[in-house]
Amino acid sequence: MAERHIFVLQLFKTLHRTRQQVFKNDTRALEAARIKINEEFKSNKNEASPKKIEELIKIGSDVELLLRTSVIQGIHTDHNTLKLVPRKDLLIENVPYCDAPTQKH
Secondary structure: OHHHHHHHHHHHHHHHHHHHHHOOOOHHHHHHHHHHHHHHHHHOOOOOOHHHHHHHHHHHHHHHHHHHHHOOEEEEEEOOEEEEEOOHHHOEOOOOOOOOOOEOO
């Protein structure tokens, strides 16, 4: 049981670290994500079912992976233009069937 609590706390911290990286310099998105993460954990803090807890951990882990690997920031440069700002960890060679992607320089 204590192991599960430690894993939940680690997931909570990881989600917040990922939020800070993904939404860097976007105060509105940072705050919205902070509130959402805290609300989700708070609303489930009294969950006692091991099966439900495992399900919630899986959802949280999936969300963290999705944020880390799929979200790219965009900056409005004027009313019709959006500049995409991908993080360096997203810039990998995307070669089909490549078992070990390489970093772009």
